[in-house]
Amino acid sequence: MKKFLPLLFLLFFQLSIKIVIAQEFAPIGATWYYNYREGQIPDYGYVKIEAISDTFLGGKILRKLDIKHFSPWNGSFD
Secondary structure: OOOHHHHHHHHHHHHHHHHHOOOOOOOOOOEEEEEEEEOOOOEEEEEEEEEEEEEEEOOEEEEEEEEEEEEOOOEEEO
């Protein structure tokens, strides 16, 4: 049993590291759609958000998101 204890500890450590490391936020090409409805006069449509590229700002690597609004009354607008 004492021979397997270090191996068991190492296995547990490896698994805990994998769990702690989060997955990447918004991989390039990821797309989200959100419906909306607002106002007294029913204005409705949806918002499309798409991750299009990486950008570097203030020493940090950030994700550039393209946001478009779609409405049956106004068509597509940003």
